[in-house]
Amino acid sequence: MHSATKLAAIVETLVNEGISPKEALYGVQVRLDELHSPATRISLNQMIVACRNAIRLTSDPQLAFRIGSSIHLSTYGMYGYAMLSGTDFRKILEFAEKYHQLATPLAQIALEVTDKCAIWTITPLSHPRIDAALYQFITEMQLGVHISLMRDVMGPSFTPDKVAVTYRPPGHRNLDESFECPVLFEQPTNQIAFDAAWMDRAPTLGNRATHAAMIAICDDLLVDIVQRSGVAGRVRQVLLQDIANCPNFETVAKLLRTPPRTLRRQLRAQNTSFRELIDELRAHVAIKYLRDTDMTSEDIALALGFSDAANFRHAFRRWTKESPSMFKHLATDYRLPSED
Secondary structure, eight states, X not given: OEESHHHHHHHXXXXXXXXXXXXXXXXXXXXXXXXXXXXXXXXXXXXXXXHHHHHHHOOOTTHHHHHHHTOXXXXXXXXXXXXXXXXXXXXXXXXXXXXXXXXXXXXXXEEEEOSSEEEXXXXXXXXXXXXXXXXXXXXXXXXXXXXXHHHHHHOTTOOOSEEEOSSOOOXXXXXXXXXXXXXXXXXXXXXXXXXXXXXXXXXXXXXXXHHHHHHHHHHHHHHHHHHXXXXXXXXXXXXXXXXXXXXOHHHHHHHTTOOHHHHHHHHHHTTOOHHHHXXXXXXXXXXXXXXXXXXXXXXXHHHHTOSSHHHHHHHHHHHHSSOHXXXXXXXXXXXXXXXX
C-alpha cells in the first residue's frame, strides 16, 4: 500500500480539465475527501484504475507529463520534506531511490552515477493490466515527477541532458518541448540523464537537523508499508524462491511458522488467497519473460512450472485477456527493436 499523492495529482488535473471527480475516481474506491489524508493508502490496482480513467477521459497527449510535473516535494509529506531539507544532493537522490516505495507504486527506479553523468532509470512494473498505452502513460508521468522534484531541490534551472524512452516516437507530439531536452526513442530503458556536476552542488533549502528528523519518520513509514504488505508479502518471498516448483500451502505455512488455518485467515483479511498470490507472481514473471527475452511459450511454461505450453497459454489469457503471442506483439510498441 502506498500514499495517495499521485492519485490526488491525477484527479486534480482531470478536474481542472472539466472532468467530474466522480468520473476521475470511477472504480478507484477512494472518496474525494480521502485524497489528501496522510492516513490514506492505495494499492497498485487502484492506481492502475485511476491511470486508465485518465487515458479514457481525455485526449490530451501531454496529460501524463503534466500530471507528473504538477507533483512537488511538499505534496509527499515527510518523504518530500526529507529531500527538501537535505544538504547533499548526492545523498538526497540516494535517499529518493532507497525510500521510493513511499511514493512510486507504479514503477521501479534506480540511480547510476559516473564521473560525468548521472542517470535515473525508470521501469514500470510488470503487471498483467499494464498494456502499451498504460506503460507509456506511467513512464511519462514518472519522468515528469522526477524532473519536477529535482527542480524543487536544485532550483528551476535544473534541466536534463537527455531523456530516453523504450517506445516508438508518437507521431502527434514533440516530447522534446515537454522535457526541454532531446528525447531518444526505442532505447533499452527509460532514462533521465544529467550532468554529474549537479551532484556536487548545494541544495537550496538544506537543513541538517530537519533532514535527520524527517529520515527517522520516513523509516517508520517504510516499516508501516512493509507491515501493511503483511503475511501476503512473506508468502510472496517464499514462492519467489522457486516459482517453477512452488511449495504447497501447508509447506509455506510451516516455513512461516504459522498454522494453516491462521495463514488462510490472514490472507483473506488482505483480500487475497494462496492461489491468487501464485497466479499474480506467475503472471508478473511471464510478462517479464515475454517483454525482455525471446523465450517461447514452451520455455516459459517450463520455467513457471506448468505441465505444458497449452496450460500456460490458457492461464496467461485468463490473467491478461490476451494470448502470450499477442501480448508479445503488443509489447513491441515500447520495446527495443533488438528485442523484437
